[in-house]
Amino acid sequence: MSNTPNEHEVLIIGGGFAGLAAGVAMAQAERPVRLLEQRPHLGGRAFSFVDSITGSVVDNGQHLFMGCYRQTIEFLKTIGTLDRVAFQSGLSVRFLDANGRSSALHCPNLPAPWHLLFGLLRSDSFNWTEKFEALRLRGAIARAKHARDGYRALTVDEWLERLGQSDSLRRNFWNLICIAAMNEDTKVASAELFERVLKLALFSSPEHSRLGIARVGLSDCYTSAAAEFITARGGRVELGRSVKNLVVSNGECEGVTLANGEIIRARAVLSAAPWHKFVGFLPDSLLRSEPFFTNILSLKPAPIISINLWFDRPVINLEFAALRGTTVQWLFNKSRIFASSERRTSDAGLSHISLVLSGAHEHIERPKEDLLAVALQELQQLLPAARQAKVVHSLVIKERFATFSPAVGIDELRPRAVTPVRGLYLAGDWTATGLPATIEGAVKSGYTAAQEILVNE
Numbered sequence: 001m002s003n004t005p006n007e008h009e010v011l012i013i014g015g016g017f018a019g020l021a022a023g024v025a026m027a028q029a030e031r032p033v034r035l036l037e038q039r040p041h042l043g044g045r046a047f048s049f050v051d052s053i054t055g056s057v058v059d060n061g062q063h064l065f066m067g068c069y070r071q072t073i074e075f076l077k078t079i080g081t082l083d084r085v086a087f088q089s090g091l092s093v094r095f096l097d098a099n100g101r102s103s104a105l106h107c108p109n110l111p112a113p114w115h116l117l118f119g120l121l122r123s124d125s126f127n128w129t130e131k132f133e134a135l136r137l138r139g140a141i142a143r144a145k146h147a148r149d150g151y152r153a154l155t156v157d158e159w160l161e162r163l164g165q166s167d168s169l170r171r172n173f174w175n176l177i178c179i180a181a182m183n184e185d186t187k188v189a190s191a192e193l194f195e196r197v198l199k200l201a202l203f204s205s206p207e208h209s210r211l212g213i214a215r216v217g218l219s220d221c222y223t224s225a226a227a228e229f230i231t232a233r234g235g236r237v238e239l240g241r242s243v244k245n246l247v248v249s250n251g252e253c254e255g256v257t258l259a260n261g262e263i264i265r266a267r268a269v270l271s272a273a274p275w276h277k278f279v280g281f282l283p284d285s286l287l288r289s290e291p292f293f294t295n296i297l298s299l300k301p302a303p304i305i306s307i308n309l310w311f312d313r314p315v316i317n318l319e320f321a322a323l324r325g326t327t328v329q330w331l332f333n334k335s336r337i338f339a340s341s342e343r344r345t346s347d348a349g350l351s352h353i354s355l356v357l358s359g360a361h362e363h364i365e366r367p368k369e370d371l372l373a374v375a376l377q378e379l380q381q382l383l384p385a386a387r388q389a390k391v392v393h394s395l396v397i398k399e400r401f402a403t404f405s406p407a408v409g410i411d412e413l414r415p416r417a418v419t420p421v422r423g424l425y426l427a428g429d430w431t432a433t434g435l436p437a438t439i440e441g442a443v444k445s446g447y448t449a450a451q452e453i454l455v456n457e
Contacts, residue, residue: 009034010453011256011266013243013281016044017439018427019272020226021075021446027233028078029454034266035230036256038242041219042227045274045402046439048217053393054310056352057217061306061399062332064180065212068200069440071447079225087212090115091202094318095125095172096382098325107206113138115206130169137163138203141195152192155408156182159191176322177202179329179358182436183302183403188359190408193436200435213319213337243273246281246424253424256281268457270449272427275299276401292420295413299430302437303364304402305357307375308334310350311389315379326378327363328355350392355379360398368396403437404430417449418456425449 010026012019015037026033041047048059065072065085076082091107107119116138120131140163151159156178160170175186181197182189202209214221227237242259246269255265271278275296279287287293307328320332334352355375357363363371372394380386404410414432417425427449428442435441 009266010268010270010457011264012036012270012272013256014044014272014274014428015039015042015223015227015237015239016272017046017072017075017222017442018429018446018449019044019270020222020230021071021443022270022272022427022450023230023235023237023446024075024078024226025447025450026453027230027235029450030233031454032233033230033235034264035227035235035237036241036243036258036264037237037239040239042223042237042239043219044272044442045399046218046442047223048219051308051393051395054350054352056310056334056350057220057338058308058334058395058397059218059306059354060397061304061402062330062354062356063214063218063439065214065439066201066208067210067212068204068208069212069438069443072440072443075226075443075447076222079222079229081221081225084216084221085212085214088210090206091119091209091211093211094321096321096323096331098323098378098381100382100384107209109206112205113142113203115209116203126169126173130166130173133165133169134173137165138198141199141203151195153408154191156186156189156191156194159194160186172324176324176329180322181438182406183304183358184405184407185359185361188405188407190406190410192408193406193411196434197436213332215338243281245283246271246421248283248286248421248424251420252422266423268423268425268453270425270427270453272446272449274401274428275404275430276301278426278428286421290420292415296415298413299410300405300407301401302358302403302405303360304399305360305363305371306397306399307355307357307371308395308397309353309355309372309375309379309391310393311353311386312350312392313385313389314351315353315383315386315389323378323382326382327374328357328378330356330358331379331382332356351389353379364398364400368398371396406436417445417452423457425453 010033012035023033023035051058090109094104103125105123107115178186243256244259245257247255253269319336332354416432427445429437431445433441433444
């Protein structure tokens with residue numbers, strides 16, 4: 001079955017942050033869109049659901065926002081949900097060590113770089129040598145001293161070592177930042193990309209470095225509001241619509257073929273699907289012959305594991321904490337985070353803790369029972385209250401293709417929004433955003449692709 005294309009309609013594949021941001025941007029420009037999502041719900045790799053046992057809202061993976069997420073903040077403002085994300089007044093992180101020690105980094109609301117300087121100097125989380133090492137790194141980046149070392153060919157670990165960062169500071173601070181921002185081990189992650197993260201977030205203004213946490217599940221933070229914004233302006237959002245392949249003829253994309261055989265024609269097609277899904281849409285001949293697309297095959301996945309535990313009593317009073325000397329790297333107290341939300345579902349009076357294991361290459365094949373045992377053992381080591389608490393329910397979520405691996409040289413392989421095929425555009429956190437795979441990267445890619453369509457179509 002075929003249909004006649006709407007002359008001005010843009011076809012978007014994928015209903016995550018990238019696809020919805022593109023759809024909202026097109027709707028703002030009064031350009032109707034038709035968004036296809038293969039799943040029965042929107043959200044892509046950033047969605048939430050209600051646990052059937054406890055009634056708790058569960059994110060498929062924990063996501064932090066940052067004050068430097070300029071386009072994400074604009075996106076949430078546009079659809080009217082920015083108030084569902086609570087931002088700190090200034091960067092504040094609590095660290096929990098495997099030996100039972102607790103420490104913190106609190107940066108005051110002072111002009112850059114004084115906020116970081118005072119935050120480090122006052123922190124009980126680092127010794128004096130480590131404090132000056134961190135400040136020396138900031139100075140080296142500001143003076144571009146690192147550029148003389150050919151850092152573009154270095155991993156984060158190699159780069160930090162060249163800039164005089166000790167093993168202890170790398171292990172207890174820089175590695176935690178790298179794994180959180182880039183979802184990859186410092187021995188693999190690109191120094192060039194990590195330096196951009198530091199300049200944009202940590203070494204920028206105090207407003208940029210503050211963290212934000214959604215007070216609702218991720219889906220409730222943006223999916224419905226974005227869909228309503230699109231449909232209210234003449235667009236369509238269709239769920240359960242699985243794309244099988246792109247219809248490409250004479251170097252032009254004319255539409256898509258769905259899994260049920262239906263053909264949807266369009267003058268412009270924007271794929272906001274993950275890279276490993278997108279390459280499956282392409283004709284084999286095009287994938288083999290066009291370097292623009294062939295390069296995408298070189299992208300590798302980096303997995304994330306989320307371990308959710310429900311206790312019969314509270315085990316921690318903090319909303320979140322960075323963990324040192326443990327397998328899991330971050331802890332989020334979901335019961336406390338969602339406590340003030342009117343959209344929060346019942347959790348049956350239980351205490352819901354979410355533990356995050358990023359860059360989980362060596363753990364992704366481990367049985368869920370092993371992961372639960374490790375997480376519980378480490379939690380009991382970190383939190384005395386967890387030793388007396390009873391685990392009532394648990395849930396392990398493995399995202400094998402959570403992000404692309406930001407390895408050295410990866411930026412040369414990431415595609416731009418405009419492709420060699422006329423009428424075909426790309427969006428997604430894996431495209432050439434200049435950022436690692438983050439919410440901001442996804443939203444930025446959607447806005448970029450929308451702008452290219454408006455200019456070229």
